[in-house]
Amino acid sequence: MAILATTNQTKKSIEIIPAGSYAARCYSMIHIGTIEETFNGEAKERNKVRITWELPTEMITFNEERGEQPRVIAKEFTLSLHEKSTLRAFLESWRGKSFTDKEAQSFDVTNLLGVPCMLSITHKTATNGNTYANISSVSMLPKGMDCPELINERQELTYDNFKQELFESLPDFIKEKMIISKEYQSLNQDTDEVPF
Numbered sequence: 001m002a003i004l005a006t007t008n009q010t011k012k013s014i015e016i017i018p019a020g021s022y023a024a025r026c027y028s029m030i031h032i033g034t035i036e037e038t039f040n041g042e043a044k045e046r047n048k049v050r051i052t053w054e055l056p057t058e059m060i061t062f063n064e065e066r067g068e069q070p071r072v073i074a075k076e077f078t079l080s081l082h083e084k085s086t087l088r089a090f091l092e093s094w095r096g097k098s099f100t101d102k103e104a105q106s107f108d109v110t111n112l113l114g115v116p117c118m119l120s121i122t123h124k125t126a127t128n129g130n131t132y133a134n135i136s137s138v139s140m141l142p143k144g145m146d147c148p149e150l151i152n153e154r155q156e157l158t159y160d161n162f163k164q165e166l167f168e169s170l171p172d173f174i175k176e177k178m179i180i181s182k183e184y185q186s187l188n189q190d191t192d193e194v195p196f
Contacts, residue, residue, distance in 0.1 A: 017058065017071050017121055017133040023147040024073075024119045026112045028052035028155035030174065032076070033181025045182075047079040049087075049109060050174065052155075053119060053135075056148040070151050073121065075135045081107055096140040113154050116147035159183040 032048040052074040059068040077087040081104045122136040
């Protein structure tokens with residue numbers, strides 16, 4: 001009898017996060033590492049980080065055994081605080097103030113873990129016809145508005161303190177990016193094994 005592997009997996013369809021503004025709290029910081037990306041036909045190496053927020057007022061049941069959990073949304077950034085970088089503009093909007101020249105020389109983004117904000121989420125339809133929720137902007141929480149405490153456990157994955165168990169728990173598409181990064185290759189230069 002054959003044991004067949006297929007791509008026809010039945011996935012439970014989960015409605016995307018409705019467009020709007022939400023109180024959110026940062027709970028995950030994953031250093032993807034330096035990977036090659038092509039933009040406008042030009043290949044460039046970029047050092048990437050993936051930041052994920054939970055929306056604690058938007059609960060949903062993904063898994064009956066785990067019960068209700070907050071919806072989450074993530075965004076990838078190039079780790080750069082250059083004055084024209086997307087990350088710098090995003091962080092300045094979140095902080096409600098600009099970086100000084102000294103602050104912009106080096107900022108530890110893991111300091112954002114647990115920090116609340118207001119996220120604006122919009123919908124975008126891709127060329128394949130699928131509609132996705134995207135973070136269009138961030139700001140400080142309005143005065144007098146509270147954000148519930150973290151529900152998800154904090155996640156921090158850096159190459160300085162690599163946590164294999166956390167790496168293995170990540171979705172495959174994130175792991176696939178990480179294993180081609182310079183940092184991961186350097187970390188695992190003694191082995192040719194694919195970790196998943």
